[in-house]
Amino acid sequence: MTDDLLTGPLHDRHLALDATLGEFGGWSMPISYPGGTVAEHTAVRETAGLFDVSHLGTVPISGPGAAAHVNTCLTNDLGRIGPGRAQYTLACTPSGGVIDDMIVYLAGDDDLLLVPNAANSTRIVSMLAEGAPDGVVITDRHRELAVLALQGPRSAEALAAALGAAGPAVADLDYMAFTDIEGGSVRICRTGYTGEHGYEVVLDAAAAPAMWDALLDAVRGVGGVPCGLAARDTLRTEMGYPLHGHELSEEISPVQAGSAWAVGWDKPSFWGREALTAERAAGPARRLRALRATGRGVPRAGMTVLDGPDGAPVGTVTSGTFSPTLRTGVALALIATDPAVAIGDELVIDVRGRALPVEVVKPPMVPSHVR
Structure with missing residues (x-):
């Protein structure tokens, strides 16, 4: 492990759990825990698993016209969703290759949160800022926010137990819906990357250790375990979910990767629109x-x-x-x-x-x- 890797707010927790750590997107992240990847994978399919994915970027975008600006850049159409919903989308090159795939949380026309991949977060911030209209503020909070993923058929039960009074209503969210709790400092969304019922939690990095502890106690209470990125990879591969750098890259377009469903083809503009429209018409x-x-x-x-x-x-x-x-x-x-x-x-x-x-x-x- 090199000394120049970034570490997240839960690094000490992973060390205490004797996790095997590895490099991912420039970050030192848990690859697996002593029970092993197969046990972690099976827990997510059968009970519940808790992942630290704080290497993911977190980019708030605010100001008049924020949603409209993002909608002229990224592929999917924000007009398909309303406030309180999340959407999978892509940032493409002029030739149609994929710079990154990400989730966008739409709180309102002037309030969004992007969650890009770790290695691409800085580039996405720069690209969006370059053409942003006056008043639209794009902030890189990669080091200030943490992201946790709770996944598995008993994840709702575990989440409700961990959150106490707020738990039952939050656990009952619709797929790709999100809500903010604790005065807006914690955002919980019904989404994930495993194919199982699950949630992703975005919160201040300083509050992440306490949230991790509460969620992990609840996960263990339903028979689950902490999970590393190796299990996340086997789980997503079984589902056919793409991973940037493998199924999506600047040499692989969403049309080739089976992600054309995440393109708003009727939108008048987005990065790569001309090339993608031509490839779609001709067939990849x-x-x-x-x-x-x-x-x-x-x-x-x-x-x-x-x-x-x-x-x-x-x-x-x-x-x-x-x-x-x-x-x-x-x-x-x-x-x-x-x-x-x-x-x-x-x-x-x-x-x-x-x-x-x-x-x-x-x-x-x-x-x-x-x-």
Whole structure:
């Protein structure tokens, strides 16, 4: 672990729990805890898990016309939601590649909060500020706010127990809805990155240790555990959720990545609109596909996908792992659209010179319980 990595407000808590720490987006973050990634993954699928994701950026945007400004920059259409709702959206390059994907919380026309990825937060702030109209204030609070994620089928029960009197109403939020409690200092949203019922909590960094303690006690009370980023990765891969730098990048557009649903195609302007509209009309040269191994082996990012055991290359694995739920290897891969590949087709992944047979499947690869 290098000394120049950033640490979040819960770093001491993770050390006390004997977490295995690793670098993620320039931050020292918990990768797993002593029980192991499979146990953490299983807890989220069966009971509840608590993640520290305070490496994520936090960018309040305020002032007259704040929402209108953001809507001319990011892909999704804020007109689709109202105050008190959150939305998944993308920031794209002029050529249609993805600079970052993020959640935007809309409190009002002049009050938003963006939660971008750690490595891209500063760039997103700079890009939004460059064209902001007078009166729109964009603030980088990356080091001042913490983000926690409570996920799993018993997460509502755990949240209600941790929050006391405020708990039951907050736990009953609709999917992608949020509310502020404790005088507006704590924001809780019904969202997450695991495919399970869950919540994300944004609050002042100074208040994060006490909130972590309360949530972790409640999670353990329903049979859950603290979880690291390794479990977060296996959980999201089972769901087919993209990870920036793997399924989304400046070389991979939302049309290719299956994220076109997060584009407001009828909006007159957003970053990358012309290129994305053209690609959508022509059809992408490759598309993201979910693959499930039918033989023994674990696919990994960067491996080549072939059209048969001795066949020609047709794509590249973007994410690959062992699925603790399915007990087999799973992958996401960018696959050429010519010739077309359909659900149920059989392909092969070159795993260090050995042919691993896989089936093209429809994501999510395990049932989703987010709504």
